[in-house]
Amino acid sequence: xxxxxxxxxxxxxxxxxxxxxxxxxxxxxxxxxxxxxxxxxxxxxxxxxxxxxxxxxxxxxxxxxx
Numbered sequence: 001x002x003x004x005x006x007x008x009x010x011x012x013x014x015x016x017x018x019x020x021x022x023x024x025x026x027x028x029x030x031x032x033x034x035x036x037x038x039x040x041x042x043x044x045x046x047x048x049x050x051x052x053x054x055x056x057x058x059x060x061x062x063x064x065x066x
Contacts, residue, residue: 002050004028004065017060028052 004012004026025033028047036044041058055064
């Protein structure tokens with residue numbers, strides 16, 4: 001598992017806030033994470049290389065990285 005980053009290398013942690021309305025996604029393994037289709041108020045991002053999953057709640061707070 002790699003550590004997702006945003007804004008040029010800031011490592012994301014549970015409890016961090018990210019803006020959900022922007023078109024870009026966090027990076028992982030030197031590539032942009034894929035945004036999964038929303039089925040709830042949460043937004044899920046997946047890394048195609050290492051399979052890291054980043055889950056963000058409806059307020060933009062990261063509550064799981066696996």
